[in-house]
Amino acid sequence: MSRTEFTRAIRRAALARSGHRCEASGKRYGFEEGQRCNCDLSLGVIFDHDVPDQLGGDASLENCRAICVTCNKFKTRGDIQQIRKSDRQRDKASGVLRPVGKIRSAGFPKSEKASRRQNKQTLPPKPLFKPAEETR
Numbered sequence: 001m002s003r004t005e006f007t008r009a010i011r012r013a014a015l016a017r018s019g020h021r022c023e024a025s026g027k028r029y030g031f032e033e034g035q036r037c038n039c040d041l042s043l044g045v046i047f048d049h050d051v052p053d054q055l056g057g058d059a060s061l062e063n064c065r066a067i068c069v070t071c072n073k074f075k076t077r078g079d080i081q082q083i084r085k086s087d088r089q090r091d092k093a094s095g096v097l098r099p100v101g102k103i104r105s106a107g108f109p110k111s112e113k114a115s116r117r118q119n120k121q122t123l124p125p126k127p128l129f130k131p132a133e134e135t136r
């Protein structure tokens with residue numbers, strides 16, 4: 001899934017740096033700012049991009065966090081939301097994505113006008129006074 005995978009050397013270095021304790025910390029992982037998870041990584045370690053590669057993060061040791069499965073699940077949810085948000089902002093700026101409301105409000109009056117014009121053409125002229133004149 002990731003386009004910028006960490007090399008084995010970087011994974012090894014990140015694990016050594018972590019002291020085999022989860023490196024996740026801060027609000028993105030559901031902790032208070034500066035608070036670190038620190039749980040034992042022997043049960044399973046995930047090498048996470050601190051900045052997701054979709055958001056411009058690279059595969060450097062600085063961008064690598066050795067974290068536990070629980071923290072990875074928590075952060076992945078937040079990353080997806082942020083990636084979707086940045087996708088929307090980019091598409092809006094480039095015109096790929098237009099606000100849904102705008103399309104609706106621009107399309108509705110147009111089609112209403114068109115059907116009104118059709119009705120005018122099919123309506124017969126109203127002979128309001130003619131019958132009265134003929135009886136005279």
Ligand SMILES: [Zn+2]
Binds near residue numbers: 023037071
């Ligand atoms: Zn953790």
